Amino acid sequence: MALLKIKKPRSLVYIFIKKVKQEAKAVIFDWGRTLFDSEAKSEFPEAKEVLEHCAGKGYKMAVVSLVTQHANSTLKERKRQIAESPLKKFFEIALVTDTDKDALFEQVVKELGLPREEIMIVDDRTVRGIRYGTRRGHPTVWLQKGKFSGELPDAETGRPDYVISELKELLGIL
Ligand SMILES: [Mg+2]
Numbered sequence: 001m002a003l004l005k006i007k008k009p010r011s012l013v014y015i016f017i018k019k020v021k022q023e024a025k026a027v028i029f030d031w032g033r034t035l036f037d038s039e040a041k042s043e044f045p046e047a048k049e050v051l052e053h054c055a056g057k058g059y060k061m062a063v064v065s066l067v068t069q070h071a072n073s074t075l076k077e078r079k080r081q082i083a084e085s086p087l088k089k090f091f092e093i094a095l096v097t098d099t100d101k102d103a104l105f106e107q108v109v110k111e112l113g114l115p116r117e118e119i120m121i122v123d124d125r126t127v128r129g130i131r132y133g134t135r136r137g138h139p140t141v142w143l144q145k146g147k148f149s150g151e152l153p154d155a156e157t158g159r160p161d162y163v164i165s166e167l168k169e170l171l172g173i174l
Contacts, residue, residue: 023117023118023139024059024118024119024120024139024174025058025059025060025114025118025119026059026060026061026062026112026114026118026119026120027054027059027060027061027062027119027120027121027122027174028061028062028063028064028105028108028109028119028120028121028122028129029061029062029063029064029122029123030063030064030065030121030122030123030124030125030128030129031063031064031065031078031081031082031096032065032066032067032070032071032072032078032124033124033125033143033145033146033147033148034122034123034124034143034167035047035051035063035087035167036081036085038070038071038072038073038147039072039146039147041072041073041081043085043086043087044167046166046167046168047087047167048086048087049168049171050167050168050170050171051087051090052090053170053171053174054090054170054174055090057174059174060092060112060114061090061091061092062091062092062093062094062095062108062111062112063082063087063091063093063094063095064094064095064096064101064104064105064108064129065078065082065094065095065096065097065104066096066097066098066100066101066104066128067096067097067098068098070147075096075097075098078096079096082094082096092111092112093107093108093111093112095107095108101128101129101132102132105121105129105132105133116136116137116138117137117138117139119138119139120138120139120140120141120174121133121138121139121140121141122140122141122143122170123140123141123142123143124142124143124144124145124146124147124148124149125148125151126142126148126151126152126153126154126157126160127151127156127157130142130153130157130158130160131156131157131158133158133160134157134158134159134160135158139161139162140158140160140161140162141160141161141162141163141164141170141173142160142162142163142164143164143165143166143167144163144164144165145164145165145166145167149165
């Protein structure tokens, strides 16, 4: 009988990350402060390159947006921002709400029709997309940048698979 070898924790972490990279087939992006600069009210300059890269690799893409008092725009403005954005063409689904972001994620996951482990979530808020994703088995990327960069992951949000400080770092992940 062969003996089972127990791998070192470090190897296990590496294997897990490789698995995330190989399995993701779709990406759900947050809008405000992830793809779109809510303070300057324009798309982040690197957003187009990142989405083009993902499109070239065959990822299905969606965008979800929750408009709160932090959004620096009304629900109507946010809808127009996305509808008129040069980034819109990259998304199969774009949903905006001012109430329940988890409900938007649920709808997108259903429409994508893929297992959760194949759908990566990218968000600048640990308490929104990261929390949603880690609790349901999605790979997650926390963009630790800007207004909510101090909102550190905790037991409630779970630990994101990746932490990046610039959106462009996704080029090395996806
Ligand atoms: Mg955001």
